[in-house]
Amino acid sequence: MADASADRRPESVTAEGEADLAGVDLAGAGLRLDVDGAVATVTLNRPERRNALTFATWRGLAAIGRSLPSDVRVVVLRGEGPSFSAGIDLALFSNAGLSGDGEGFADGSDAEATDRFIAELQEGYTWLRRADIVTIAAVHGHAIGGGFQLALACDIRVVADDVKFCMKEPALGLVPDLTGTKPLVEIVGVPRALELCLTARTVQAEEAARLGLAETVVPREGLDAAVSDLVTALLAVNPGAAAATKRLLWQAPENTLEQQCAAERHEQIGRLRELFAR
Numbered sequence: 001m002a003d004a005s006a007d008r009r010p011e012s013v014t015a016e017g018e019a020d021l022a023g024v025d026l027a028g029a030g031l032r033l034d035v036d037g038a039v040a041t042v043t044l045n046r047p048e049r050r051n052a053l054t055f056a057t058w059r060g061l062a063a064i065g066r067s068l069p070s071d072v073r074v075v076v077l078r079g080e081g082p083s084f085s086a087g088i089d090l091a092l093f094s095n096a097g098l099s100g101d102g103e104g105f106a107d108g109s110d111a112e113a114t115d116r117f118i119a120e121l122q123e124g125y126t127w128l129r130r131a132d133i134v135t136i137a138a139v140h141g142h143a144i145g146g147g148f149q150l151a152l153a154c155d156i157r158v159v160a161d162d163v164k165f166c167m168k169e170p171a172l173g174l175v176p177d178l179t180g181t182k183p184l185v186e187i188v189g190v191p192r193a194l195e196l197c198l199t200a201r202t203v204q205a206e207e208a209a210r211l212g213l214a215e216t217v218v219p220r221e222g223l224d225a226a227v228s229d230l231v232t233a234l235l236a237v238n239p240g241a242a243a244a245t246k247r248l249l250w251q252a253p254e255n256t257l258e259q260q261c262a263a264e265r266h267e268q269i270g271r272l273r274e275l276f277a278r
């Protein structure tokens with residue numbers, strides 16, 4: 001996967017913590033950002049609504065991606081309260097603005113405007129694949145629809161044994177459009193992805209591990225510690241080697257063997273130059 005987004009990364013920090021981020025009201029968007037050195041923790045923080053996602057949440061996530069301090073190497077995405085995320089805020093379907101956005105869904109009659117609108121929301125997800133960071137979804141409880149897709153957008157999923165993944169969009173007459181279809185198919189294959197999406201059934205921890213939707217399953221009370229251990233291990237790796245390896249691995253499925261061998265040589269030359277320049 002080409003990583004053009006890494007080149008657009010800002011040099012400096014615009015803001016850290018809970019407060020306003022480059023003019024974005026993160027708290028109002030149901031988000032919290034905590035940056036501690038090389039680790040940024042993004043918390044979905046509307047537990048009273050099971051961390052239901054609004055347009056503001058997706059825009060806030062995109063803003064976080066654009067504004068991360070340049071020394072952040074690992075991003076942890078987690079949910080406050082009983083669920084990781086119950087998916088889209090169902091109030092958005094009513095056009096009533098109950099979510100606080102004051103926005104409802106466009107009816108799709110202006111295809112170009114709707115396309116632009118969905119692309120903007122997808123930006124809340126795509127940055128999680130950037131090569132200069134490793135992203136971990138720490139998932140517990142329900143991860144439904146847009147919440148499941150958020151977990152799929154991360155590089156690694158560490159899940160609690162109470163996890164419940166569900167791709168609910170088709171049951172609501174929609175398609176999953178928040179970048180989730182590609183990673184889902186890459187992980188489970190087309191037949192299983194089709195079965196999961198069109199039945200909208202719930203996948204629990206044991207099956208999630210078996211299908212590859214979870215790299216690690218731990219008891220609910222051990223989730224934070226498991227994520228912390230993983231973060232420590234990831235930070236022990238040379239940052240340049242980590243980024244180069246992520247670039248290589250993400251492009252591997254789409255490359256021919258010849259292309260992938262060439263990509264390995266290219267990345268290794270960069271590594272050797274850096275190592276021997278010291």
Ligand code: ACO
Pocket residue numbers: 048049050052053082083085086087088089090091142144145146147168169172
């Ligand atoms: N949007 C808005 N509010 C929500 C959502 C949501 N997606 N999910 C939960 N809430 C609210 C509930 O309405 C409830 O509010 P209330 O206290 O004012 O009654 C509160 O959060 C707690 O929810 P409960 O249902 O009481 O919590 P419970 O733990 O029993 O169930 C569950 C959680 C399973 C997530 C359930 O709330 C649910 O099914 N939510 C809807 C999920 C959904 O269909 N999401 C859309 C997916 S499609 C997509 O994302 C594009």
